[in-house]
Every structure is written in C-alpha cells, then in structure tokens.
Amino acid sequence: MDFKTLIREIPDFPQPGILFRDITPLLADGEAYQKAINKLAVFAKEKGAELIVGPEARGYVVGAPLAYALTAGFVPVRKKGKLPGQTLAVQYGLEYGNDVLEIHVDAIQPGQRVVVADDLLATGGTMSATIDLVKKLGGNVVGGAFLIELMELGGRNKLGDLDVFTLVQY
Ligand SMILES: O=P(O)(O)OC[C@H]1O[C@H](OP(=O)(O)OP(=O)(O)O)[C@H](O)[C@@H]1O
Numbered sequence: 001m002d003f004k005t006l007i008r009e010i011p012d013f014p015q016p017g018i019l020f021r022d023i024t025p026l027l028a029d030g031e032a033y034q035k036a037i038n039k040l041a042v043f044a045k046e047k048g049a050e051l052i053v054g055p056e057a058r059g060y061v062v063g064a065p066l067a068y069a070l071t072a073g074f075v076p077v078r079k080k081g082k083l084p085g086q087t088l089a090v091q092y093g094l095e096y097g098n099d100v101l102e103i104h105v106d107a108i109q110p111g112q113r114v115v116v117a118d119d120l121l122a123t124g125g126t127m128s129a130t131i132d133l134v135k136k137l138g139g140n141v142v143g144g145a146f147l148i149e150l151m152e153l154g155g156r157n158k159l160g161d162l163d164v165f166t167l168v169q170y
C-alpha cells in the first residue's frame with residue numbers, strides 16, 4: 001500500500017517555512033489506518049513491548065491502537081496541566097516551538113519493556129523528552145515506532161542507539 005498518497009502536505013503550517021505532513025486522510029481510510037498500525041505492531045511485538053507510551057495528541061492515534069493490537073497497556077504523556085495525578089515534567093523543543101510534557105509518576109513499573117510511539121519523528125525533541133520521562137520512572141525503552149520520519153531533521157540521531165521503525169520517510 002502506498003501510504004504516502006494518504007499523507008497531505010500543507011505549506012506554512014503552523015508557521016511560515018514549515019511543510020506540515022497531515023495524516024488525517026490516512027486516519028480517515030479504515031483499511032490504510034489498520035494496515036499502518038499492523039506494521040508498527042509487528043515491530044513492537046518483536047521488541048517484546050509490554051507498554052506503549054505516546055505523547056499528546058497525535059501520539060495517541062498511533063499509540064493507543066498499537067497497544068490494543070498487542071494487548072499491551074497504553075500510557076499517555078500529556079502537555080502541561082492535563083494529568084490529574086502526581087506528575088513528572090520535562091521541557092522540550094520541537095520543529096515549531098517549545099512546551100512541557102508530563103507523565104504520571106506511577107504509570108510505569110521499573111524494568112517494564114516500553115515502545116514509544118508517535119505519528120511523526122521530526123527533530124526528535126518530543127520523543128527524546130518522552131523517553132527521558134520513561135527512563136526516569138525506570139522503564140526499559142526497547143524501541144520507537146512512527147508513521148513518518150522527516151529524515152533531514154535528524155531526529156533518529158537524537159534517540160541514540162534506540163531501535164527506531166518508521167513506516168514512511170521523506
Ligand atoms: O520531532 P519533533 O520536532 O519533536 O516533532 C514531532 C512532534 O510534533 C508533533 O506534535 P505537536 O507538538 O505538533 O502536537 P500534536 O500532536 O498535539 O499536534 C508530532 O505529533 C510529534 O509529536
């Protein structure tokens with residue numbers, strides 16, 4: 001399946017100079033969405049994932065169905081002030097801004113095998129912050145799964161020697 005035909009390019013969003021890769025057409029195509037998640041699931045299963053951790057918001061439309069496909073748990077990483085329990089926070093930068101991500105301090109048991117998941121890997125800022133949170137809670141990050149990788153932004157290098165699977169690359 002040619003997933004790229006279902007990823008729309010929108011210039012100058014959310015700010016001038018950014019070519020936004022919009023996955024909403026892919027999400028709206030049930031067969032393509034399922035096939036895409038199933039491909040990520042093969043990778044995550046090979047890695048022995050017990051938990052999938054994904055950042056708000058697009059990380060949920062990838063991470064939650066991925067967890068369901070594996071019968072694994074899903075842990076949401078949220079933007080500041082949204083999680084109700086005690087949280088651990090980290091500041092981060094991404095291709096077009098800065099923000100704070102949080103996780104519940106009791107969301108991960110030490111040693112649990114975690115695959116982190118998101119729709120898109122750009123600079124890697126969001127995912128390195130997510131991994132930082134998981135590691136601080138004692139999680140064992142065994143892989144990263146993404147629908148899209150923007151190669152020229154070098155996000156993969158920011159994730160060290162983590163085993164990273166991406167469905168499509170630009
Ligand atoms: O590799 P990076 O440079 O960090 O960029 C990738 C991140 O940017 C987008 O999230 P965004 O913060 O726009 O939030 P959203 O999911 O709520 O749209 C995307 O879903 C990734 O999480």
Ligand SMILES: Nc1ncnc2[nH]cnc12
Pocket residue numbers: 018019020021022094095096120122123150
């Ligand atoms: N170019 C891009 N398109 C969509 N989401 C993004 N997140 C960071 N960079 C992005």
